[in-house]
Amino acid sequence: MPEILQIGEDEGLLHTRSAVLNSAGLNTVDCVVADFNDCRPEEPFQVAVLCHSIARGKRRGLGEAIRARWPSIRVLQMDKLFVFASDNGEHADMTIAAGEPSRVISAVRQLLSEKASAG
Secondary structure (H helix, E strand, O other): OOOEEEEEOOHHHHHHHHHHHHHOOOOEEEEEHHHHHHOOOOOOOOEEEEOOOOOHHHHHHHHHHHHHHOOOOEEEEEEOOOOOHHHHOOOOOEEEEOOOHHHHHHHHHHHHHHHHHHO
């Protein structure tokens, strides 16, 4: 069963990140933003990853739509540059700079652990 929903504008980047996450034993489903409404609403995703390929202005609305569909999901937002935790907003639980695969894996595992601890 997939645990992680990745959403972005760049299919190649989503595929590459999926390969990284899958190699770490994490199950992913990729979804381009344009197809979000058709993106497996029946799946009980644990974490959503908002790719840095999504314009910042679109991320907030998309984060809100994700939370409406999966109320208990944890949201990881990726950005092109380092941002401070206060930049998360209500639509993201964590924001990290894109680029380093080990940081993405670590962040996803942290959010999965927090979700499991919360029940």
